[in-house]
Amino acid sequence: MDEPDELHIAMFPWLAFGHIIPYLELAKLIAQRGHKISFISTPRNIQRLPSIPPNLKPRINLVSLALPHVENLPNNAEATADLPFDKIPYLKEAYDRLQDSVFHFLHSSSPDWIIFDFAPYWLPEIATKLGISRVFFSIVGAWTLSFCGSSYTAILNGDDPRTEPQHFTVPPKWVTFPSKVAFRIHEAKRFLDHIEVNSSGVTDMFRWGSVLAGCDVIAARSCLELEADFLRLVEDLHCKPVIPVGLLPPSAQFSEGGEDEKWVTIREWLDKQTQESVVYIAFGSELTMNQNDITELALGLELSGLPFFWALMNRDESVRLPDGFEERVKGRGVVWTSWAPQLRIMAHESVGGFLTHCGYSSVIEALSFGLALIMLPFAIDQGLIARVFEGKKVGIEVPRDEQDGSFTRNSVAESLRLVVVDKEGSAYRENAKQQMVTLFGDETISDRCMDQFVAFLRGHKKLTSDVSSSY
Numbered sequence: 195m196d197e198p199d200e201l202h203i204a205m206f207p208w209l210a211f212g213h214i215i216p217y218l219e220l221a222k223l224i225a226q227r228g229h230k231i232s233f234i235s236t237p238r239n240i241q242r243l244p245s246i247p248p249n250l251k252p253r254i255n256l257v258s259l260a261l262p263h264v265e266n267l268p269n270n271a272e273a274t275a276d277l278p279f280d281k282i283p284y285l286k287e288a289y290d291r292l293q294d295s296v297f298h299f300l301h302s303s304s305p306d307w308i309i310f311d312f313a314p315y316w317l318p319e320i321a322t323k324l325g326i327s328r329v330f331f332s333i334v335g336a337w338t339l340s341f342c343g344s345s346y347t348a349i350l351n352g353d354d355p356r357t358e359p360q361h362f363t364v365p366p367k368w369v370t371f372p373s374k375v376a377f378r379i380h381e382a383k384r385f386l387d388h389i390e391v392n393s394s395g396v397t398d399m400f401r402w403g404s405v406l407a408g409c410d411v412i413a414a415r416s417c418l419e420l421e422a423d424f425l426r427l428v429e430d431l432h433c434k435p436v437i438p439v440g441l442l443p444p445s446a447q448f449s450e451g452g453e454d455e456k457w458v459t460i461r462e463w464l465d466k467q468t469q470e471s472v473v474y475i476a477f478g479s480e481l482t483m484n485q486n487d488i489t490e491l492a493l494g495l496e497l498s499g500l501p502f503f504w505a506l507m508n509r510d511e512s513v514r515l516p517d518g519f520e521e522r523v524k525g526r527g528v529v530w531t532s533w534a535p536q537l538r539i540m541a542h543e544s545v546g547g548f549l550t551h552c553g554y555s556s557v558i559e560a561l562s563f564g565l566a567l568i569m570l571p572f573a574i575d576q577g578l579i580a581r582v583f584e585g586k587k588v589g590i591e592v593p594r595d596e597q598d599g600s601f602t603r604n605s606v607a608e609s610l611r612l613v614v615v616d617k618e619g620s621a622y623r624e625n626a627k628q629q630m631v632t633l634f635g636d637e638t639i640s641d642r643c644m645d646q647f648v649a650f651l652r653g654h655k656k657l658t659s660d661v662s663s664s665y
């Protein structure tokens with residue numbers, strides 16, 4: 195049967211830039227292959243999107259749906275970065291109220307496919323009603339996916355992880371699959387917040403479970419070179435095709451505008467530092483650290499003696515840097531308290547290591563520049579990501595107490611020095627550069643993944659019962 199050349203694909207990411215940015219990268223790669231995208235988000239997020247290359251603009255239609263008002267959600271808050279962590283459930287409530295607008299848009303525009311995120315548990319049903327084929331695009335790796343759906347099933351079956359958090363392994367204990375990827379006890383305890391019903395009325399686990407069950411195909415931000423075994427496992431666990439679409443590193447050139455004042459200030463400071471000497475520290479767009487963590491981290495940076503650039507978007511006003519810290523590190527370290535141009539900083543030749551919370555985007559970005567990692571995971575999937583990349587020997591985790599997750603200034607300083615300057619740590623630096631070549635060295639992996647994904651979308655359009663294994 196002949197397929198028309200051009201597909202129309204709607205995309206609907208969760209309202210977090212850690213999601214919106216990889217979704218937009220995926221949109222660009224699909225558009226580059228001649229297909230039309232309707233990229234759905236809210237007005238303020240659409241305004242804040244990284245720029246789209248002029249040749250792709252005609253193929254990417256930005257669909258702006260006004261975010262319904264929800265009590266307790268601050269005005270103008272349209273993304274997780276606009277909110278403290280504890281207010282995010284209100285954003286989910288508002289997002290769920292987009293249901294009618296999304297239905298009307300899909301009904302009137304009749305795309306061939308809808309690509310959705312973990313949050314809209316109600317969307318698979320709408321798409322089915324409208325006869326639109328469904329992709330769940332996971333911005334996290336397959337190791338996290340193999341945990342999410344199955345732990346949700348376990349909870350439904352009455353397995354209470356609160357009593358046995360050490361059983362939160364990946365994959366769960368009843369699946370025979372050799373793996374060292376597991377939550378630490380303190381992480382499992384923290385993860386349990388996601389199985390509590392929040393003010394949005396459902397749990398995050400329910401959201402993940404619903405979209406995994408309600409899609410025709412799972413697209414994962416991943417590639418066989420990174421985790422072929424976990425990709426196959428997810429396919430087995432969910433009994434549906436799993437297609438790796440590549441790692442989708444954003445391009446620094448298009449993501450962060452021109453020579454703005456902010457970047458010039460940062461660049462001038464970086465230009466004065468020695469090659470590969472600076473530690474870049476950033477903890478993504480959502481994390482709010484407590485006083486103890488900030489204190490130990492700051493004093494650890496001070497003790498390390500290394501030059502550093504710390505992007506500290508700590509939105510809790512009551513949390514302070516230690517007395518006299520900024521004075522003592524003046525000249526050697528910068529504390530930057532607003533959104534930092536992360537890609538440009540990472541790309542600078544004076545940066546020699548990255549202290550990260552292990553958000554998946556940040557880790558992918560760092561490896562695309564060959565930066566070794568000092569890993570300090572806090573929540574959600576971050577511990578799993580740290581275990582996977584420690585396994586690949588591109589850096590180390592800062593040691594934490596297994597039960598309460600605390601860490602010390604000394605462990606921060608020692609980890610930093612080992613990964614960034616010590617002779618014994620040179621293998622981490624070399625391995626990180628090697629991973630850069632393996633995963634990002636040429637276009638082959640990304641092109642292969644995208645060609646296979648787009649071929650799948652073309653071949654299975656409106657044939658939702660006919661999907662079978664992708665590899």
Ligand SMILES: O=c1ccn([C@@H]2O[C@H](COP(=O)(O)OP(=O)(O)O[C@H]3O[C@H](CO)[C@@H](O)[C@H](O)[C@H]3O)[C@@H](O)[C@H]2O)c(=O)[nH]1
Pocket residue numbers: 211212213215333334476477478479480481505507532533534535536537552553554555556557559573574575576
């Ligand atoms: O000052 C900043 C801070 C962040 N970023 C960018 O923001 C993104 C942050 O994404 P990520 O590293 O994934 O962190 P989070 O925002 O914390 O992401 C959430 O989503 C991730 C999936 O991408 C999960 O792995 C994390 O656990 C979850 O917290 C990256 O592209 C960064 O380049 C900046 O450009 N400037």
